[in-house]
Amino acid sequence: MKRADRLFQIVNFLQGRRMAVTAERIADEFDISIRTVYRDIQDLIITGVPINGEAGVGYMLDKSYYLPPMTFDVEELEVLMLGAAMVSSWTDTDMSVSAQTLIRKVRNALSERDRETFEGIALFAPPSRARPPWNINFSAIRRAVRKKEKIHLDYSDEQGRSTERTIRPLSLVFVGPVWMMLGWCELRKDFRHFRLDRVNQATFTGEFFEDTPETSLQTYLDSLGYCDGLRP
Amino acid sequence: MKRADRLFQIVNFLQGRRMAVTAERIADEFDISIRTVYRDIQDLIITGVPINGEAGVGYMLDKSYYLPPMTFDVEELEVLMLGAAMVSSWTDTDMSVSAQTLIRKVRNALSERDRETFEGIALFAPPSRARPPWNINFSAIRRAVRKKEKIHLDYSDEQGRSTERTIRPLSLVFVGPVWMMLGWCELRKDFRHFRLDRVNQATFTGEFFEDTPETSLQTYLDSLGYCDGLRP
DNA sequence: CACCTTACTGACACTTTTTGTCAGCATGGT
DNA sequence: ACCATGCTGACAAAAAGTGTCAGTAAGGTG
Numbered sequence: 001m002k003r004a005d006r007l008f009q010i011v012n013f014l015q016g017r018r019m020a021v022t023a024e025r026i027a028d029e030f031d032i033s034i035r036t037v038y039r040d041i042q043d044l045i046i047t048g049v050p051i052n053g054e055a056g057v058g059y060m061l062d063k064s065y066y067l068p069p070m071t072f073d074v075e076e077l078e079v080l081m082l083g084a085a086m087v088s089s090w091t092d093t094d095m096s097v098s099a100q101t102l103i104r105k106v107r108n109a110l111s112e113r114d115r116e117t118f119e120g121i122a123l124f125a126p127p128s129r130a131r132p133p134w135n136i137n138f139s140a141i142r143r144a145v146r147k148k149e150k151i152h153l154d155y156s157d158e159q160g161r162s163t164e165r166t167i168r169p170l171s172l173v174f175v176g177p178v179w180m181m182l183g184w185c186e187l188r189k190d191f192r193h194f195r196l197d198r199v200n201q202a203t204f205t206g207e208f209f210e211d212t213p214e215t216s217l218q219t220y221l222d223s224l225g226y227c228d229g230l231r232p
Numbered sequence: 233m234k235r236a237d238r239l240f241q242i243v244n245f246l247q248g249r250r251m252a253v254t255a256e257r258i259a260d261e262f263d264i265s266i267r268t269v270y271r272d273i274q275d276l277i278i279t280g281v282p283i284n285g286e287a288g289v290g291y292m293l294d295k296s297y298y299l300p301p302m303t304f305d306v307e308e309l310e311v312l313m314l315g316a317a318m319v320s321s322w323t324d325t326d327m328s329v330s331a332q333t334l335i336r337k338v339r340n341a342l343s344e345r346d347r348e349t350f351e352g353i354a355l356f357a358p359p360s361r362a363r364p365p366w367n368i369n370f371s372a373i374r375r376a377v378r379k380k381e382k383i384h385l386d387y388s389d390e391q392g393r394s395t396e397r398t399i400r401p402l403s404l405v406f407v408g409p410v411w412m413m414l415g416w417c418e419l420r421k422d423f424r425h426f427r428l429d430r431v432n433q434a435t436f437t438g439e440f441f442e443d444t445p446e447t448s449l450q451t452y453l454d455s456l457g458y459c460d461g462l463r464p
Numbered sequence: 465c466a467c468c469t470t471a472c473t474g475a476c477a478c479t480t481t482t483t484g485t486c487a488g489c490a491t492g493g494t
Numbered sequence: 495a496c497c498a499t500g501c502t503g504a505c506a507a508a509a510a511g512t513g514t515c516a517g518t519a520a521g522g523t524g
Contacts, residue, residue, distance in 0.1 A: 001481090002481080002511095003236075003481090003510090003511070004235075004236045007236075008301075012343060015343050015346065016343045016344070016345040016346060022469085022470065022471090023470075023471070023472095024470085032512075033514075034470095034513095035473095035512075035513060035514075035515095036511080036512055036513075038471075038473085039512085041471095041472095042472090043233055046233075047301070048301075049301075050303055053470090053472080054471070054520080055469080055471040055472080055519065055522095056468085056469050056470050056520065056521035057469090057471085057522085058469095058471085059471090062303075062305075063305065063306065064303045064304060064305050064306075065303065065304050065305070065306070065309050065342060065346055066301065066302075066303050067299070067301065067302050067303070067304065067338065067341050067342075068301055069240075069279070069281075069298065069301050070299050070337060070338075070341060071280065071281060071282060071294075071296045071297065071298050071299070072296060072297050072299065072334065072337070073294075073295065073296050073297070073330075074297070075326070075327065075330035075371075076330050076334040077297045078327075078374065079315075079319045079320075079327060079330050079331045080312060080316065080334060082319050082323075082327075083311075083312065083315020083316045083317075083318055083319045083331070084311055084312065084315045085315075086315055086318045086406065087311045087314050087315045088311075091314075095310075095311060098305075098307035098308050098310070098311050099311045099315070101308055102304065102308045102311050102312060105302060105308070109299050109300055109302060110299075111244055111247050111248040112248070113247075113248035114247065114248055114297055120377070120402060120403045120449040121374060121377055121378070121404065122403060122404045122405065122406065123403050123404070123406075123414065123453075124405065124406050139307075142310065142353060145352070146349055146353070171354060171355050172353065172354045172355070173355045173356065174318065174354065174355075174356050177409075182355065217351075217352045221355075233510085234482090234509085234510075235481090235482070235483095254498085254500090255499075255500070255501095256498095256499085264483075264484085265483065265484045265485075266484095267485075267486095268482080268483055268484075270501060270502085271482080271483085273500095273501095285499090285500055285501080286491085286499085287490065287491040287492055287493095287498080287501080288491065288493055288497085288498055288499050288500075289492070289498090289499070289500085290498095290500085291500090
């Protein structure tokens with residue numbers, strides 16, 4: 001079991017470094033010889049962990065997230081499947097594709113018999129009627145949230161008046177059939193939310209922001225007393 | 233690597249048998265000695281796989297689903313988190329709890345740095361307004377779908393007329409803010425769907441059904457030309 | 465180009481882990 | 495009481511993992 005453990009740890013070690021790591025560094029870390037590192041890495045790759053090695057550089061893990069072996073009960077796995085199906089129905093094409101991939105991956109990991117259990121638990125009528133169409137890239141917004149990149153918005157308010165402002169995107173909020181972006185508005189100096197279907201144009205500024213005590217998502221949540229576990 | 237592989241396979245082997253399996257049976261299957269089986273099982277348990285052994289009986293895996301180590305890209309993991317959050321907001325309490333558990337499990341499995349990436353991607357306003365409340369147990373219906381147990385329904389149709397019928401539950405369908413149950417109606421001898429918020433009473437009959445070519449979910453889907461990947 | 469760094473491979477002796485065998489105890493079911 | 499089975503300890507044999515060394519290939523840099 002010693003080796004198996006080490007293999008997990010190596011993945012963990014590689015994960016969360018944006019620079020390449022040399023075999024020597026790994027050997028030092030785990031107190032093993034470089035030769036053994038090469039052997040370990042090879043076995044990891046065989047197992048399907050997406051590690052890339054380059055001579056003269058080192059090792060890098062593909063920007064991917066490694067989950068160790070886990071067990072779920074029926075309900076949890078059902079949530080996973082249901083959730084992915086819902087996402088597939090209610091977001092944009094890019095994400096829908098990812099949702100399908102996720103579902104396929106997980107299904108394939110189950111034994112034949114278990115797969116049947118999750119057959120047809122839930123279907124989703126496409127929300128084409130109810131959902132107002134938006135014309136900005138959903139995926140791009142999620143990326144901006146992750147990277148904390150400011151967005152310049154051309155937005156129509158309830159009265160149809162068009163305004164422009166720069167906001168710090170903090171989160172996406174799904175309220176009915178409508179997606180909204182929650183952000184800190186630099187114009188109003190306050191939290192605001194923007195319906196995606198009312199955004200005329202979104203420009204990604206390439207400017208990044210840091211959370212401050214006044215502008216952080218946490219602050220907003222606290223101000224709502226939003227502690228009921230609805231946060232992902 | 234041989235042993236690590238076998239450990240996975242043993243879990244796979246245990247999974248999907250409702251009767252207990254003896255160590256001897258496992259030893260035969262993998263062509264190893266019984267002693268080794270005991271050692272393997274112990275290591276699996278240490279790793280967290282929920283295996284129960286009883287003297288005089290054999291081994292049983294808790295009704296749980298084991299996922300081998302997997303890698304996801306950002307998008308896929310985001311779908312998982314988003315989906316679970318959506319399920320948490322839009323289904324009943326039981327399932328909401330499972331959704332929270334799922335989210336917690338996955339978050340814990342990620343490295344500290346990665347966790348931040350998935351902070352606050354999406355929030356969900358509780359759908360209390362839009363969603364008509366239902367008074368039957370969502371979880372129980374899902375169980376009936378899984379077990380293929382007939383349900384006796386007291387249902388109010390669009391005109392408010394109350395009818396009773398026995399149906400074979402096939403799937404749950406989420407159409408807007410509304411959940412519906414898709415089933416084969418034994419009264420009408422056809423597929424029908426029933427809004428959960430219009431169900432007055434549901435009785436689980438304890439009677440089970442087998443899919444037939446005429447009454448299967450697949451048949452229904454085929455009749456719709458429903459092949460756009462929206463199925464979980 | 466020369467030179468350095470690093471990934472990668474093969475071979476072989478050495479070390480550690482895994483395995484099978486055997487012997488015995490504990491427990492659940494009949 | 496008896497059987498089937500889980501579970502543990504000990505020890506030698508088998509297998510897998512490891513370090514060392516020697517060498518090749520592929521990036522990067524001056």
